[in-house]
Amino acid sequence: MSATSNGRARASFVAVGDSFTEGLNDPGPDGGFRGWADRVAERLALDEPGFRYANLAVRGKLLEQVVTDQVPVAVAMRPDLVSFCAGANDLLRPGADPDRMAKTFARAVRELRATGAEVLLFTGVDPRDTPIMRRARGRFAIFYLHVRSIADLYGCRLVDLWSMQGLRDWRAWSEDRLHMNEEGHRLVAARVLDVLGVPGGGSWRKEWPPRPVVAPRDRRAEDARWMREHLLPWVGRRIRGTSSGDTITPKRPELAPYE
Template identity: 60%
Template sequence: MAPQRSADPARWDSFVALGDSFTEGLADAGPDGAFRGWADRLAEHLAAHDPDLRYANLAVRGKLVRQIVDDQVPKAIALRPALVSFTAGGNNIIRPGSDPDEVAQIFEGAVAQLRAAGIDVLIGTGFDTAETPVLRHVRGKVGTYNSHLRAIADRHGCYVLDLWSMHVLRDSRAWSADRLHLSAEGHRRVALRACEALGVATDEDWREPWPAAPEASWRDQRAEDIRWAREYLAPWIGRRLRGVSSGDGREPKRPQLEKLIAAK
């Protein structure tokens, strides 16, 4: 079943974003210090076509796909939105021993529920982790998971936000200091890619080349690697070993459908 394409994005009068830290918007702080992220930016693009758009973001950092399906999907269905973005599974895939086939099965069950409720769904694939130091070793698992996601989208008529093919994100400036979450510019480009997937017109191009950057010396790169390992990698490994999630006890930042105050 193919998605029902429309040249009029204003038909989506309500939008709910589901997921983990990627959709919560970590490392993309707005003027007020709160995290913004690609989903908030996408909502702003949608609101440019429909100022009455209502938007909710139920994503919480650190969540596994089963937690997202059990906690966020029922809430999304109860809100009865016209459009849902659903990106999940990354925190599962990076765990040792995880099975992308099993993760995809859980994911598809949720997609089926959303589509049965008459909701349009935008699925996000996994990033190509070839250039990511911590996640390079799971690249094959991400590729397998992405193949499942593509098939799920075909079976259920979903839109696809293809992050794997965004070569522009291979630049280090697309990533924050922790090298695990996108920078503000990375989030901006992903939002533009989402607009393209949905057929939402914008005046910007996510493919725009990065400006030239000065080349860092080997000594500076080494010092940065050491600082990153101390400040980000070691705590991340420690949380994995303790079974602690950065999202434990945290509530979604935007739990109800509400109009955007202003696009920034």
Template identity: 70%
Template structure:
């Protein structure tokens, strides 16, 4: 079955951070970095199969699960598309005191509302955080939440994109310098996985084996870690202390259901 409309909701993962959309000169269009991401890539493929295809992307970086459910889900329900993707919770899980069981109840209510429109819904498990020094301390919490997502997909008849099993994403060459967002290669792999789950023919394959990586000098690795701490981790800590978010003042990139330009 062809999809005539698709609405993507969530946080930076769905907004597409790490996958910049550049013009022909290699500079961000208009001097402002815009992002493509897996959802745009999926929409582009679906649009090639359906002439009247429409797409909206309501995702905003930094949003917590309550914000996604309370703001974006009602908008998606009003749009009544054929297909809705929902992925949220990562920003909650990396915060102390987050409760994966409470989060899952919030997701369950959202999925009921989304499925109630008659739309097909895509849910996601996230990556196994064991390779990430900071997040792997909360690996058990991540696993509990993702098991809830699996059960909700089964209970409500949703498509499930299992990123935990995507070995190609375990290589740092699929990730941006901030070590939190996928780069263009990572987003391309996720898009291929989504299309595979939907049963949509696609040239690319999400199963990827990376060639052996050159050995990195230990001193170079220390310099790289220090640069990451200064450019990415320290600002993140600063936002937590100030109670601000990277998504403050950021609007959805495609707030209305319309044709792809």
């Protein structure tokens, strides 16, 4: 049986956040997205008859939106385990203040911990090699240092993606270079289960084979296609003040038995 740090059985799990937790771009069997949270739920369900799971995450959401729209729902559900990951979409925007964000983040963690739930927090992947994110690397580092401190202060479990070298390889990411692919989500799920002390999740350590050599001309063509198909639409949404998640609803809005 899987149990929390205070001995409670992990009979229910609620996932809160943005596209990372929704599961983009890990294709699921039903035509939607699977993702690391579904993979973790699948493993936890093996140990607990009647296990229940909800995933409230929606792509594109900012930290304040997650805290306002999703956290109160998770609190009302009173699950045994809650995962909370948000803030990356804010940090991509000019003028984002990681210190102010940390106060909002800490308030949400206090509310979740007050229910008695075990809370799972995340640092992000080091954005050094990511074209859009690397210029904001300093903001990301400051915010995730805050997350580490908040996890320590409130007794949360921390999943440190920053240290996962396997996620530094582009083969763990989808074509948009912003969301992990199937293998990336599998590695994160394995790390989460390891942090939770649940066996059978596989290894989160990944040694990739040498990368094939790509001719400079082919590399330039690939970068141009990425800009046309992914970067420019992303910039356009920022200019219009819209989000990829504006018309999206949570894929598992109710805490229900997991099949």
